[in-house]
Amino acid sequence: MAIINSIVMGKSKGKIGNVVTATLKGQVIAKSRNFSPANPKTTLQTNSRGKMSNAVMAWQFLSTFLVFIAPFRKSTESTYNAFIRLTKNSFSNVIALSRALAVTQLSGLNFGSSNYPTMSSAVSNFDSVSCAWLTNGVPFEQGMTLRVININSLLGENVIAEHQLTTVEFDLLSLQVDCVQSTSDFASAYIYNESNNKCSNVVFSVI
Numbered sequence: 001m002a003i004i005n006s007i008v009m010g011k012s013k014g015k016i017g018n019v020v021t022a023t024l025k026g027q028v029i030a031k032s033r034n035f036s037p038a039n040p041k042t043t044l045q046t047n048s049r050g051k052m053s054n055a056v057m058a059w060q061f062l063s064t065f066l067v068f069i070a071p072f073r074k075s076t077e078s079t080y081n082a083f084i085r086l087t088k089n090s091f092s093n094v095i096a097l098s099r100a101l102a103v104t105q106l107s108g109l110n111f112g113s114s115n116y117p118t119m120s121s122a123v124s125n126f127d128s129v130s131c132a133w134l135t136n137g138v139p140f141e142q143g144m145t146l147r148v149i150n151i152n153s154l155l156g157e158n159v160i161a162e163h164q165l166t167t168v169e170f171d172l173l174s175l176q177v178d179c180v181q182s183t184s185d186f187a188s189a190y191i192y193n194e195s196n197n198k199c200s201n202v203v204f205s206v207i
Helices: 043-062 079-090 099-104 167-172
Strands: 002-004 014-016 019-024 027-032 118-124 128-134 145-152 157-164 174-178 186-193 202-206
Touching: 043 079, 043 099, 099 145, 099 186, 118 145, 118 202, 128 145, 128 186, 145 174, 157 174, 167 174
Parallel strands: none
Antiparallel strands: 002 027, 014 019, 019 027, 118 128, 118 186, 128 174, 145 157, 145 186, 186 202
């Protein structure tokens, strides 16, 4: 592998003949193309691919809901990369039949952690989600918003709702948010403040 500092190459990515280039941490690297990549079919590799497939499908279903989880990213990764890194090992080895069903494998997962309020539950009551959290000693901040999602994993439908918290609601440590959807079997929630880029963990719960 070579590191290239070239005005001609710029921020190159892709194949040039037998050379593959990519940009890593602001530097262009080059390596020879592998014409016969290994494709192991060991149990561990097959399971890893199944988990990866589940994680990707879950992200495709949840990406809009998770738009504000930027605080969980490392400096060199996207929100998508952070989601895959933090959830991949939570999935079963069986590839789900749908994106919504893949999401349900996240049941019980507390995604991410921070010094912001901690979500403890998100339970759907068909057309609403009841959420609970701990303040962790964090005082109320203007702009704190509770974001919840109600999911029907069989129909592959979801409804996202946002509610800007008041001081009173924040101190009550729980709130029911209407999502206007029936027969939901999965719910998730988190608290975020877009103005200061802070976010609680994301809690996933099966009904």
